[in-house]
Amino acid sequence: MIELRNVHKRFGKQVVLDGVDFNVREGETVALLGPSGTGKSVLLKHVIGLIRPDSGTIVVDDREVGKLSRKDLAQMRSHIGYVFQNGALFDSMNVFENVRLGITDEDKFRDESYCRARVLECLKLVNLAPETMAKFPAELSGGMRKRVGIARAIAGQPKYLLYDEPTSGLDPVNADVIDSLVKRLDNELGVTSVMVTHDVRGAFRVADRLALLTAGKIVQQGTQEEFLSSQNPKVQEFLERDFPDATFAA
Amino acid sequence: MAAETLDLRRYVGRWTLSAASEVGRVSLLVVDIVRSLREVRVWFPRMMTEAWNIGVGSLFIVLLISGFAGAVTALQARYQFTGTIPIYYLAGVIVESIVLELGPVLTGLVLAGRIGARYAAELGTMRVTEQIDALESLGRSPGSHLIVPRVIAGLIMIPVLTILADVMGIGAGWFSMKLVLPITDADFAYGARSFWRSFDATYSVIKAFFFAGSITIISCYMGFNTQQGAEGVGRSTTGAVVASSVLILLLDVLLANLLLQQ
Numbered sequence: 001m002i003e004l005r006n007v008h009k010r011f012g013k014q015v016v017l018d019g020v021d022f023n024v025r026e027g028e029t030v031a032l033l034g035p036s037g038t039g040k041s042v043l044l045k046h047v048i049g050l051i052r053p054d055s056g057t058i059v060v061d062d063r064e065v066g067k068l069s070r071k072d073l074a075q076m077r078s079h080i081g082y083v084f085q086n087g088a089l090f091d092s093m094n095v096f097e098n099v100r101l102g103i104t105d106e107d108k109f110r111d112e113s114y115c116r117a118r119v120l121e122c123l124k125l126v127n128l129a130p131e132t133m134a135k136f137p138a139e140l141s142g143g144m145r146k147r148v149g150i151a152r153a154i155a156g157q158p159k160y161l162l163y164d165e166p167t168s169g170l171d172p173v174n175a176d177v178i179d180s181l182v183k184r185l186d187n188e189l190g191v192t193s194v195m196v197t198h199d200v201r202g203a204f205r206v207a208d209r210l211a212l213l214t215a216g217k218i219v220q221q222g223t224q225e226e227f228l229s230s231q232n233p234k235v236q237e238f239l240e241r242d243f244p245d246a247t248f249a250a
Numbered sequence: 251m252a253a254e255t256l257d258l259r260r261y262v263g264r265w266t267l268s269a270a271s272e273v274g275r276v277s278l279l280v281v282d283i284v285r286s287l288r289e290v291r292v293w294f295p296r297m298m299t300e301a302w303n304i305g306v307g308s309l310f311i312v313l314l315i316s317g318f319a320g321a322v323t324a325l326q327a328r329y330q331f332t333g334t335i336p337i338y339y340l341a342g343v344i345v346e347s348i349v350l351e352l353g354p355v356l357t358g359l360v361l362a363g364r365i366g367a368r369y370a371a372e373l374g375t376m377r378v379t380e381q382i383d384a385l386e387s388l389g390r391s392p393g394s395h396l397i398v399p400r401v402i403a404g405l406i407m408i409p410v411l412t413i414l415a416d417v418m419g420i421g422a423g424w425f426s427m428k429l430v431l432p433i434t435d436a437d438f439a440y441g442a443r444s445f446w447r448s449f450d451a452t453y454s455v456i457k458a459f460f461f462a463g464s465i466t467i468i469s470c471y472m473g474f475n476t477q478q479g480a481e482g483v484g485r486s487t488t489g490a491v492v493a494s495s496v497l498i499l500l501l502d503v504l505l506a507n508l509l510l511q512q
Binding site for chain 1: 291381
């Protein structure tokens with residue numbers, strides 16, 4: 001389980017997170033929605049300890065992230081796959097080496113034949129051909145880069161998958177492909193997922209539960225039905241563009 | 251007047267805090283480097299690649315510059331000292347100038363530009379494209395994957411390049427002297443030996459070692475802490491070159507004062 005309790009974060013004078021309470025239960029897929037620049041990615045980076053909160057606590061599997069030692073933090077991270085917004089692939093390494101780095105068990109990482117098989121398996125899961133292994137990130141399209149990023153994130157067989165805007169910058173067809181991929185991986189691998197996005201339709205397609213972050217606070221958490229029937233004007237405003245026909249409950 | 255004094259105080263206060271914070275962060279990086287040394291299996295193969303890149307990639311420019319420095323030292327020594335001291339003394343002047351000062355300092359400054367800029371730009375780009383975050387998110391230490399290989403490679407290869415620069419500088423000086431002065435090989439060797447102390451070579455390597463530490467640690471620090479996109483990478487790169495060059499010159503004075511005592 002992932003839980004954020006009263007998390008505050010500011011960069012200089014800009015308040016990004018202003019008392020965020022957010023939780024993700026085992027096995028579910030939660031989409032974290034919100035307009036651009038509201039701190040969704042910052043929130044996600046708090047979960048994995050890449051950013052420390054000014055105050056508040058982040059708990060992953062009953063362990064407080066801020067109190068973990070260097071070794072324990074590395075171990076916790078090895079159970080979490082993080083898909084970066086722009087892939088964040090290592091540009092000096094080819095696809096095989098990039099995905100291989102995702103194998104977090106050191107003994108398995110040293111086993112050349114295991115690595116080869118695992119990388120092939122992960123590439124297959126994200127619908128990439130084996131020939132992609134030899135290519136460098138600069139030779140890949142945006143969609144392929146995202147998929148390699150996902151392959152790297154799942155290579156270590158994580159318990160949690162955190163997606164940071166997996167469909168941003170993609171055309172609608174490729175965005176649908178990535179959404180379907182996320183849904184399929186959640187079902188096939190049985191992982192717990194958090195997807196940060198501002199693509200409402202994609203979120204509704206993939207997530208079991210949704211949360212809306214605006215002005216540094218989670219203003220609504222709940223199921224799709226709860227979102228569609230929400231009285232909250234911020235929720236209505238956010239959904240209006242994608243669901244113009246939705247009849248928000250009076 | 252009072253407002254100006256207050257502003258000055260604020261400025262000095264801010265600058266002091268900022269400098270203390272930078273020193274603290276560099277110290278934390280050094281601690282991280284020491285901790286990461288345990289992960290030999292991770293950093294050793296990467297260190298070999300970096301060492302090869304530094305050595306082979308910098309050899310030509312280092313030899314070129316030290317060769318010219320040696321030749322110019324010989325020609326200036328002829329201009330300044332001919333007729334005032336025995337010719338073979340000039341060999342001592344050339345060898346000592348090259349080994350004690352020009353070899354390590356010129357090599358250090360050239361590599362501050364070449365290696366320092368490269369490390370800062372590489373790590374800075376990795377920072378702004380979230381590659382360093384990605385490495386951390388995989389539970390891997392950026393220290394053992396990125397910093398330690400670069401620092402160790404520099405600590406090994408920069409002294410090696412300095413030794414080669416010393417040899418090249420002396421060779422070029424010797425050759426230049428023979429072209430412009432009636433000096434024999436035996437006279438040159440005699441002159442060089444008469445001023446030579448066995449510590450001189452050690453001193454040259456010690457200086458190179460310190461210069462290597464300042465180049466690699468500062469440039470890795472600058473690159474690692476890059477912010478704000480392409481502009482930030484540019485700022486880190488120039489900052490790394492300027493800061494490590496200034497530190498080389500400061501260390502040059504400090505080491506001469508500490509180690510060159512009669």
